[in-house]
Amino acid sequence: RIKNLVQMEELFTFFSFPTAIRQTIYSTNLIESFNKSLKKMVQRKEQFPNEGALDRFIMTQVMEYNDKFENRAHRGFKDCHNTLDSMF
Structure with a gap:
């Protein structure tokens, strides 16, 4: 029972983040998109x-991706930058 309560607390950690970024955190679209493009690049190389x-x-592909998107902020993250800094 105690283990279940601890797991429930970890589940609700999501709600401690600002509402502006919850959808972005919950979604895996960015990761899935990058994985799909990486798979295509690997298959082209043969x-x-x-x-x-x-x-x-x-x-190398991961580093190029990071360099390309390093200065971009995903939707909602600019608005709550100070809140995230205080959390971490």
Whole structure:
């Protein structure tokens, strides 16, 4: 019973975030979109000599994605920047 209560408290952590960003946090669309594009890039390459080459390729794609979107704020995050800073 106590374990269930702890799990319920963790579930409600979501509600401690500002309402402006809850939809963004709840959604996995950004992650799914990136994974889909990454899969297409890997399939286009067709062949990697070893797992290390595949790891380096994926890491390069992740770093390029981060560089591209580094200065963008997702919907609602600019409005509650101060609240998030105080939370973390």
